[in-house]
Amino acid sequence: MSRDLSPLSQDRMREAALYLWDANLLANRIIELPLAYMLGEGVELRATDPQMQAAITRFWNDPINQMDVKLPKKVRELALFGEQCWPTFVNEMNGHVRLGYLDPALIATVVVDPDNAEQPIGVVTVKDRKGTARRYRVIVNGPEADLFTERTRQIRETFTDGECFFFTVNDLSVSRRGRSDLRAPADWVDAYDQFLFGEIERYNFLRAFVWDVTIAGADEAKVRQKAREIKSPRAGSVRVHNEQEVWKAESPDIKAGDTAEGARLFRNHVLGGSTIPEHWFGGGGDVNRSTGESMGEPTFKTFSLRQRYLKHVLEMMGRYVIRQKMKAEIDDEPAWDDARLAVEARFPEMTARDTTRYAAALAQVVTGVAIAIDKGLMTEATAVALVATIAGQLGVEIDPKKELEDARKAAADRRARQADEDAFPGVNDLGAA
Template identity: 50%
Template sequence: MSLIERLKSAVGLAPAPTGQPLREAAAAQGERDDDTSWRRLTGNGPTGMNERDLEPLAQDRMQKLAEYLWQSNLLANRLVELPLAYLLAEGVTLQCKDEEHQRLLNTFWSDPINNWPMKLEARVRALGLLGEQCFIANVREGDGFVRLGYLDPRQIATVVNDPDNPEQPIGVITKRDNRGRQYKYRAVVLGEDTELFSERTVRIRAENFADGEVLLFQLNKFPNGSRGRSDLLGQMDWLDAYDGFLFNELDRIDYLRRFVWDVTMTGADPDAVKKYQKEFEPPGPNSVFVHNDQIKLEPKTPGLQAADTSQSARLLRNHVLGGATVPEHWFGGGGDVNRAAASEMGEPTFKMYSMRQGFLKRMLEEIGRYVLWCEARARGQTPDWANDEWQVTAVFPELLNRDITKFASAMQAVVSAVVQMIDAGLLTEETALKIVADVAQRFGQDFDAKTELTAARKEAADRKAKRLAEDSFNLPADLRAALAAGTAASPAPAAP
């Protein structure tokens, strides 16, 4: 069979010869599988890890280095402790409008095992250092009371995300302990699994995570990442370099303070020099050194040609502080900073602290809602999260004592301006009140302008009616009757 006939047969223009089956041509094309001997830095390789995460060894090393730097590096310690002081110094409470729920939250918060007033500081510190905090939920049968145990993030082997929604953690797997035991916990999600997850995810959680429930909170991670990361991760090398720099400076200072005696012997042969070296004793303080014109004695200090390194130290320190959004003058390096400039430089830092406070607020509120949820399950109830009685609020101290004098001046100027615009017919009362509300937020007062305007008008009408009633009390009886019947004009207000 010729080549032309074979081609015609293959495309259907001619029947295939009897006894020779027609086969479809096949070929393989793609990337060569040459990367089995190396792994990416992110850990995405033969291990099949999420490329958003660090390798397990890198995760462990990050956590160990974070703890080490906090304990041994002064700058790292301050980067951790300063935010902690601003966030928690005056204490935190959980509050709920419902009195029964409030009593339950108070009991949970002050329970001798939970003991949040005592343990909160250490837990928040560890959250920033390790990037994660995990609490094992122990729910008492009968009344649903919750006690939380602690799962060290360094004992976590894997955090499993929902295969149908990789943003949502569904389980935590621990490393094997000394006895070879490994635990698999379900990540707490407030609600019934069948209402929240797909059938596959419900089956995975039921079959593979049967050792209990954990509350998992993570920082500095991508939405589809599985592990949190330390606040110090990006600065670890620079913190260590700064420490090394300062230790080298100590050595340099020690070298600069040393000196040697330089003895010059004019016209002496090598034997005479060696003999004098053996006999020579350096003169002590307030002593006398007697010599002739052939011997010259001078102290010599090291000429290391080392420039002033304060600028280098400042550059390295500010590189670390800038990465943490912390102003230089907080660490004794203010330079030419005055009070006004220092106030402005601190604003980005407090924005970062406010964002972290928001995360902690949501974390504690979720724990509080879990406590209410467990108690409701024990009673056979379903929480109504839309109801204010089920809402939990974590109350934190103010980050900064506000200087309200400038806000008070601004409030006075704004009120005067909007009143003039209302009188001139250029502004509605509701819009004016919205402008005033923007300034009032600086004082920590937040209100809805429309609701406040309605309430203010009602209160003003009540005051007017009360004042009219008081003024009419002194009128004759017939005039009061006429006023009540609406047949007489209202009396003029009494003179002040």
Template identity: 55%
Template sequence: MNIHKQASPGFWTRFREAFALGGSKTAESAAETSAPVREAVGASVDADEDQWRRLSGDGQRDLAPMTQDRMQRLAHYQWETNLLANRLIELPVAYLLAEGVKLVVQDDDAQKILQRHWDDGINAWDLKLPKRVRELGLFGEQCFPVFRDENSGFVRLGYLDPAVIATVVTDPENREQPIGIVTKANRKGEARRYRVIVNVPESAFDARTQEIRATFTDGECFYYRVNDLSSATRGRSDLLAQVDWLDAYDQYLFGELDRASFLRAFMWDVTLKGANEAEVKEKARSITAPKSGSVRVHNDNEEWNTQSPSLQSADAAAGARLFRNHIMGGATLPEHWYGGAENVNRSTGDSMSEPTEKMLKMRQQTVGYMLIDIGRYVLRSAWDALGRELKPEEADILATLTCPWPEMTSKDITKYASALQQITVAIAGLIAEQLITRETALRLVTAMADRLGVEIDVEEELAKALAEDAAGGGGDLLGIKLRTTPPPSAPAPAPAPADA
């Protein structure tokens, strides 16, 4: 906020009079001086105030705008031209999306709305989702302008190149929450201002933030970023830390290619015994290099030998592996994912892949959140088009919206199956000795079932098992007979005869 202060005209009049009189005061000036002095204070708010920052800094963790642009250009160039950089981006995309993904909601009508949005020819999620996930990792951010049919509430998504984003405006009271996108000016000097969609009511923001959001009048958009900090406004590329090393790795391999060419080079060295300088020069003018398969005849005064360079270079494979592992280690990818199978067997390969799978799971959660966030907006938009408030049952439907992911890798389930059998036998004995409850026992089974990719709601599953047991006249759960009613008590002993 700019604060402008201006001294009153009376002050400057008295100042000039005092200066002209050498500091003496007349009666009029004395009377004038006794009048109260008030300063005019004004405040103004610029239309682009949200794009300014203090010179002293305010804890930002962003790259400079030119550096941000350069990062995106270099990341794109390396992805196109560097095989290793391409794999660093493409492998996560393949592991996340090779089996496909869908949005699922537990309501038939809502599912039809989502499916119509998903299969729309412009949205084309099955085709465009890999591109969007790829560019999310490549550029560190993605922005999708929204085009909404006001009559039907149908939603289509556009695409805004991160290269044209000038500023990401955040909530003044909550810096980690983006509220608007300002683009760079086009050739006509026009910049667009998009309001970031947040799936909360506008009343969730304070009055000042709502005023700022009201200035973004060119449409709405979704904005997502990765590799950022809470105090940053822009995302970072997955290749930011590796880009220099990727370039060095390329230069190293091209250098080895040149060295291999030099090693294959050779020349003929001809020795003339007893020849003087004139004879050597004459021979040099007439000599020609023999062709492959030709015949060369000479006496014992002429000797022909081949000479090739001896560069005495270090082992190129060890150097290449050093560079490659340094780059891939920074990206949490094992070397055997890029053809480096030295000293790697199945056991070590599985253990080396586990950190990578954890990193992929984190990215999977981010992409899943993006899809669910967009899906919620699609459903809300369709319901809002009907001109009614969100009903409680519709809010419950939104809570069931999920993004189920298929398994990224095929796991060896034999050890999990064996462990599950052992756990089942062990907890059956505990239940028989009344040392553990059935609910706790089922939680132990669920913990192992998660390893097999099976999700079990313990309370719901236990209730269903008890109901099935009651309907079927009894059954077994974990090897123990289920009882829906307490066992009958033993009959009381008959009273002794009165004359006993």
């Protein structure tokens, strides 16, 4: 049984998502807010092997790749369309890699490994005007013989138009295509827009009025005659009449209650489904600073999950760049677990750290572990590990084992200096003089 949308539904999903992102404020924020938190301060891709960093930097800054500029676009479209396909172009002489772009609308079929349904192995495009479809082999970092069966390798050999990266979100293990972040809330954000436009029309009606003129003692003929003669007064004009004529401005009473709660209901239904707090979209509610911070935690967990996937995407690209460099230099395919292929994608902190509480916690932990060591209830190694944990929350990474060794060495040096001073008092003062 297929777990994918039909081709027509896939097309409609993409078009609807693009339209809503472009024209609907709420849908736009659902896409742009995570993007800003995950990439707002930039991303860095670092090779573990310093000798490979030059290839990574060259790939990142390439005039065609321009990853600092294009990465936000790629991540945005991954959320909008649910999938991204980037063909690669490799310089056979030096292994330099450049990325292309394949519009998801041009993907006809994604072929999966017949022996492993969750592994895509190829992408087939729709036919062009000449009736030709391109067949791209999905990149999997490693030697084909180590990764696929002979049957799968034979299928992959039929994809002769180059290699491509293919990534999906909001999919299942047995899905071949991804789904947009806006697929589920699409109807609701559109309904919210219609609701607000309806409210604008209602307020226009509420501002409308008519002049109701009452003429005391007039028969129907006189009323008709007066109706032909009367004119609506202009602003600032003067109107003169006797006590038999009464003018009154009448506004419509359409018996419509306060719709603010209705708007909040619709908005929160959409925002809640997207794990975005109400106060992030202009709704204050009963939120204060304390509850606001706690309400943001599920949101940041959701953003972190997507950021972790983006980390995999970038590190996979980095491994591919190094693979191509090594293949060009040694004319051989490196093993998938070659240590030289290791790269790390470094993302910024999504929120500014509240260092005050961590600083207070650090002081309490240091005091506590010192007492525990004096009482013989804890080893120094465990104590330093606890301190390192809190220091990590302040952005300082400590290797507990190395730190303990350095601390013991520094303490020994201090004792040695103190012993020298005790044995030869005044020597340091004479040296200084």
